[in-house]
Amino acid sequence: MSGIGHSASGSERFSSRERRVLAVCLAAGFTSLLDQSVLNIAVPALQDALSADAAQLQWIVAGYSLAFGVALVPGGRLGDVHGRKPFFLAGMALFVAGGLLSSCAQDAWLVVAARLLQGLGAGLVNAQVIGTIQDVFTGAARAKALGMYAVTAGIATALGPPVGGALIAAAGAEPGWRLAVLLNVPFGVATLVAGARFLPRPRPQNASAGLDLPGVTLFAGLTVLIMLPFIRSSGYLAYGSGAAVLALALVLQQRARARSGRRPLVHPALTRSAPYALGTGVAMAQFGASLAYGMVLAVFLQSEVGLAPMTAALVMLPQAVGMGVTSTFAWRVVRRFGEHRVITSGLTLSALSLLAGGLATLYVGVGALPWVLALCQLCAGAATGFTVAPTQAQVLRHAPGEAAGVAGGLLQMSQRMAAAVCISAVSGLYLHASVPGLRGMREAFWHASLACTAIVAAGLLISVVNRSRGGAPVPPQVPLAPPKGKELAQ
Structure with missing residues (x-):
């Protein structure tokens, strides 16, 4: 290039x-x-x-x-x-x-x-x-x-x-x-x-x-069977069994295609790359926990605290603001401290922010609660800004140029699946843990916050493992080997 x-x-x-x-x-x-x-x-x-x-x-x-x-x-x-x-x-x-x-x-x-x-x-x-x-x-x-x-x-x-x-x-x-x-x-x-x-x-x-085309068909079917039960909140066993069968068929089909000398849908370099797989796991945990927490928070603010939709949106707005602000200079921080340190720090701040929001619902009065939750949202958004782009860059670094589109597609699809699973699981926990009255809903939100914190903590653990397996992080200012045959042209 x-x-x-x-x-x-x-x-x-x-x-x-x-x-x-x-x-x-x-x-x-x-x-x-x-x-x-x-x-x-x-x-x-x-x-x-x-x-x-x-x-x-x-x-x-x-x-x-x-x-x-x-x-x-x-x-x-x-x-x-x-x-x-x-x-x-x-x-x-x-x-x-x-x-x-x-x-x-x-x-x-x-x-x-x-x-x-x-x-x-x-x-x-x-x-x-x-x-x-x-x-x-x-x-x-x-x-x-x-x-x-x-x-x-x-x-x-x-x-x-x-x-x-x-x-x-x-x-x-x-x-x-x-x-x-x-x-x-x-x-x-x-x-x-x-x-x-x-x-x-x-x-x-x-x-x-x-x-x-056979790989595309199997992969599309697998995606539907994985996501559909969480969207419909039913049929987990039937869909899960079907997904397991399709997953096995896809693995066998991809291996057979590779042995025949033809390029499979999923590039072999991606299936062999532990950093790609582990980094994708980090991205899934962060994305799934963030969306699940935001959905439950929106329900809690409107249904239990009694805020109007616009007011609830304003409480949640600092999350997007924090993400936007830190994302603008996250690449500078990465260049100074390295991807692994920034991602680990961002995940730590994210977990603490979610935990603080849950604790606030237990101990802060109704009048001050929206303000405290807005502050927690600001911190969570800042953490997300420090995590998202460095994680994407780290994951995609391990994708060959001729598979960049599939690598990016797999990353985003994995995040979508994680969101479907986490939203279904966390919202179910919130609804089943709740009892009538604000105090009961506060405790239910606390349980949902703990679940989201645990998901982010799992991502943090994966990030630590990824660093230990990958050795010293690659400095982002060092140019990557450009994919051959790719030139920018009008």
Whole structure:
């Protein structure tokens, strides 16, 4: 990847061409994340307007994540084999079409279909985003680019609830939820135009390797069977048995394909890399615990403390602010102290913040509780900002250039699965541990906080093991070996 600008030499400075590419990647991340956070606020109004039942509502909320997870690895493989730009544009077009369809829907099942379409598009797009960052940036510049991606995630997460709430409050429930789901269409169209203009031309890495359609089919089926029981909160044994069968079939099929000399869906380097697997485990623990805690906190603040949705959103807003702020300079801290130390410190702060929030619900009065929880959220967000981008950079460092899309897709899909499992488990613990009355709900929230703290602690332990297995951390300012055949071109 010689000749693409300053970042190729390991500097954190971007060339003008690289800034344009990064801007497209950040716009894609912002658009898909804003869509999800806005919808969460619009769901009650949507439910009333379309008379959606519980099953339809569940699919509207969870179908997006399910389709997103299914599309990630096949989408990454398509980008690795045939070039990323066409699939980025196709995915963004699907995302925009799904948004338009949702906003015009007169039936709840049509919204479900539209959300599945949007999820597929978003998964296809995000697989190309991670692969493109891998292709274009190296060393410290890659860490900085991933940090900016995390900042974008924090901003989108922070803006979604208040913007969605404001639209519904201003326009009313019926037009308000339609405007909320339509909000991302102009962002998607702008990203589509910018991607067509500024993303690198597709340069297939190894088109002769083929897509591995049997592997794609098995992997997609495995993803559905793993995530579906946690989305539906039922059928764990049946789905788990089916997932075990498909997992075994996938392993055997991938080994057979590799022995025949053809490239399997999951690159052999990824299956042999302990740092990649352990780093993915860290990312899963952090992501799953963060989303599970946020969901339970939102329910607790509104149902038990009695806060209005907008007020509850303001209590949770510092988490996104803290993440956005620390993500902007996390790459500098990593360069000074090393990835392992920063990730370990971030996970430690995250666990302490979650624990403090749980303790606060036990001992702080109702009047002061929202303020204390907001402070804990700020600390948790700061910890997340120090953890997310360094973990991504550490994990993806072990992926070969020709498998960057699959590596990024596997990472994101693993995080989605972790979120589904953790949300189901922690919310179930919260609901089953609660008894009528605020004191009972405080104790239930304390138990949920302990569970999230334990999940983060498990991630911390994995991080320590990863460091002991990997030896001295690789300094991020040292440029990584660029993938051959990948050049940035207009």
